[in-house]
Amino acid sequence: MSEAVEKLTLVKTQAVFAPLVSEFKVAEHDRLNRDLVRDIMAWSEEEDGIVRSNVAGWHSDANIFKRPQPSFVEACKHFVEACKPTIARYLAKDGLKEKQFECEGWVNVNPPNAYNQVHTHDRYDLSGVYYVKVPKQSSKESGALQFLNPSYRGGPYSDLFTAMNPSKFTLNPSEGTLVIFPSAMPHWVLPNRENEDRISIAFNLRLK
Ligand SMILES: [Fe+2]
Numbered sequence: 235m236s237e238a239v240e241k242l243t244l245v246k247t248q249a250v251f252a253p254l255v256s257e258f259k260v261a262e263h264d265r266l267n268r269d270l271v272r273d274i275m276a277w278s279e280e281e282d283g284i285v286r287s288n289v290a291g292w293h294s295d296a297n298i299f300k301r302p303q304p305s306f307v308e309a310c311k312h313f314v315e316a317c318k319p320t321i322a323r324y325l326a327k328d329g330l331k332e333k334q335f336e337c338e339g340w341v342n343v344n345p346p347n348a349y350n351q352v353h354t355h356d357r358y359d360l361s362g363v364y365y366v367k368v369p370k371q372s373s374k375e376s377g378a379l380q381f382l383n384p385s386y387r388g389g390p391y392s393d394l395f396t397a398m399n400p401s402k403f404t405l406n407p408s409e410g411t412l413v414i415f416p417s418a419m420p421h422w423v424l425p426n427r428e429n430e431d432r433i434s435i436a437f438n439l440r441l442k
Contacts, residue, residue, distance in 0.1 A: 251385060254323075255403070256414040258316045260364070263410025269305035270366045274341050274433060277301075286340075287422070291348035298339040298435065309364060310339065313437045316412050317360045321441065339437030342423075344377065346430075350423035352382065358417040358438035365407045366435060369428035376427035379405045379413065382420040 260266060274294075283292040299310050314335060338358075342350065355361040363379060371377065381403045407413055415421070417438055426432045 253381075253384075253416045253419050254320055254414075255381065255405075255419075256316070256320060257405070257407065258312075258412040258414070260312055260410050260412055266305060266308060267366045267409055269303075270309060270435070271433065273303045273305045274343065274366065277341065278343060287350040287353040288342060288344070289349050289351060291345055292341070292343040294341040296338040296340040298341065298437070299337045309435060310337070310437070312412060313337070313339065313362055313364065313435075314439065316362060316414050317439050320360060320414060334442040335439050336442050337437060337439050339435060342432075342434050342436060344423065344426045344432040344434075346428060347425050348432075349425040352420055352422040354420050355417035355438045358440045360414055360439045361417040362412060362414045362437050362439075363407070364412045364435045364437075365409050365433075367431060367433035368407070368409045369426070369430040369432055371406060372427055374404070374406060375424050377406075377432045378424045379407060380422055380424060381405075381415065382422075384418070384420060 277294060278292045281294065283294055286293050298306050301307075314337065317335075344350075368377070383399075383401055383403070386399065386401045405413060417440075423434075
């Protein structure tokens with residue numbers, strides 16, 4: 235070891251400005267997803283849906299937390315539970331005492347070639363996506379969930395040092411996966427290049 239290093243004491247190295255993305259697997263998701271597909275299909279036949287970030291596809295109203303079908307009730311319970319570890323991690327740090335939640339959630343049915351444009355979920359704290367039906371991917375891009383680094387400013391670092399400065403982070407979640415992320419983080423869903431529908435449920439949570 236060189237003399238220069240011996241005279242240094244490392245006090246602390248910490249990740250700063252590091253958004254947390256968590257992935258959960260829901261138990262018995264085959265059964266839950268069968269029920270969800272049935273109830274989502276019935277819902278999409280009753281209502282025309284709305285347009286938000288979706289390009290083509292069916293986007294339901296954001297009232298899934300108020301719907302009485304047992305499949306939606308069960309899924310929404312998972313959504314809140316999955317946010318709790320992230321909330322607990324920061325509650326003490328921010329001195330927050332209140333643990334009331336306000337939630338909204340909706341269904342995305344993306345048929346072949348449908349996608350969701352880059353967006354954030356403003357006015358909420360944590361967001362998530364649960365995967366109900368995921369067609370077998372013909373490529374890693376098809377239907378992928380991609381987060382964009384909000385602090386990326388081109389290439390101020392060595393091109394080889396992308397670990398410190400990635401522009402994006404891509405996930406290919408399978409059926410039964412629940413992803414939790416900060417609502418302010420820009421993201422989009424790449425076009426579904428398969429011949430089947432891709433179905434997910436997205437939601438937002440804010441602390442009150
Ligand atoms: Fe989103």
